[in-house]
Amino acid sequence: MQDLLKLQQKVVPELMEVLDKRYNILRTIQFNQPIGRRILANRLGLGERIVRSEINFLKDQNLIDIGVPGMTVTSEGDEIIEKLKDFIRELKGLSQLEQFIQENLKIKKVIIVSGDAEEDATVMNELGRTAAKYLESIIKDNSIIAVTGGKTIKVVIDNFHYKLQFRNSIVVPARGGMGKNVGIEANTLVEKLANKLGASYRLLHVPENLSDIAFTTIRNEKSIKEIRDILHSANYVIYGIGRADDMSIRRGIVQDKIDNILEKGAVGEAFGYYFNSEGQVVDSTPSIGLTIEEVKNAEYLLAVAAEKSKAEAIVATEIGNTKGVLVTDEGTAREIIKVLSKN
Numbered sequence: 001m002q003d004l005l006k007l008q009q010k011v012v013p014e015l016m017e018v019l020d021k022r023y024n025i026l027r028t029i030q031f032n033q034p035i036g037r038r039i040l041a042n043r044l045g046l047g048e049r050i051v052r053s054e055i056n057f058l059k060d061q062n063l064i065d066i067g068v069p070g071m072t073v074t075s076e077g078d079e080i081i082e083k084l085k086d087f088i089r090e091l092k093g094l095s096q097l098e099q100f101i102q103e104n105l106k107i108k109k110v111i112i113v114s115g116d117a118e119e120d121a122t123v124m125n126e127l128g129r130t131a132a133k134y135l136e137s138i139i140k141d142n143s144i145i146a147v148t149g150g151k152t153i154k155v156v157i158d159n160f161h162y163k164l165q166f167r168n169s170i171v172v173p174a175r176g177g178m179g180k181n182v183g184i185e186a187n188t189l190v191e192k193l194a195n196k197l198g199a200s201y202r203l204l205h206v207p208e209n210l211s212d213i214a215f216t217t218i219r220n221e222k223s224i225k226e227i228r229d230i231l232h233s234a235n236y237v238i239y240g241i242g243r244a245d246d247m248s249i250r251r252g253i254v255q256d257k258i259d260n261i262l263e264k265g266a267v268g269e270a271f272g273y274y275f276n277s278e279g280q281v282v283d284s285t286p287s288i289g290l291t292i293e294e295v296k297n298a299e300y301l302l303a304v305a306a307e308k309s310k311a312e313a314i315v316a317t318e319i320g321n322t323k324g325v326l327v328t329d330e331g332t333a334r335e336i337i338k339v340l341s342k343n
Contacts, residue, residue, distance in 0.1 A: 016091060023084050024120065025054055026063060026077055031122045034070030043121060088114050097333050104340045105315065107324035108300075116331030117306040123329050124306060128155030131304045131327040135238070138300060139197070141166045143235040146174040146290055147193060148271055149186040150240035152304050157189050160196040169199040172230055174237060174271050175289025176206035202227050206288040224288055231290050237298045241305040242269045243313045251285050268313030270303065271295065277312065277343070279319040300325060311335035315343070 063077035173186035194201035266274035
């Protein structure tokens, strides 16, 4: 396969460009259907004349339908998209990138989605769908699944199917919430995921940045202790990754404390813990939830993260995480490789 791809790139490089362009058009229609031509052109950053020409070709090939509400992908188009996915991966050498990152971070698995989420909004949907599909393949009944909040994790959960049955499993928040955006709070996402899995769930109504007295008092409450006992045995942890400077602000930490965290060398944050470039925990945000020791006890630690500016944070939180699975996009992956090569 690789030899054939190299030959095609050498002799007919324009073929690869056309293939990639048409794949992106099909995928964008699929994620936004029904969609109009002008909106499609804006999403892709292409001229309307180019888009019109490509749409006519795809329509002639019976890959899309054009109706009053907009364009939709046909069943044949869906099949083509699925088959092209692996071919595009090989075309871009994503398998080699996955192996390089996996070996250098020393983690269990790396999954890279084609494209750049910062340039193409449909890539984030593909990221969520890929992560959800992977989780659906590994989750077993009688499991405890811990989930953090965040926009990226919401996209993952939105892409789970509804007909799953894990009646003996429990979904729980990995930690207390930030209390600013209910739609991406861990409690909200826990309930949604549990409904899709057919599992039960527990909620954790605890704010962050508690005083020492409040933290001790709430931690010893019976209902909180019950959830803590469940969290202690979590089999799967699903979480996002953020930059230390960004997340310390979003978590409402006072400026003096933020300065102190950054002075310690923190560059990445996950589930309330701040990591330096060598993967060491240098600080944490007081909250009821998973401790770093409990996180390490889980069978699978699934991190889903995209954005090139997070590359250093991703390396910091994932390096040496032998139970870790990282799902990211191509743009971020190439930036991660730059960080690893520099280090």
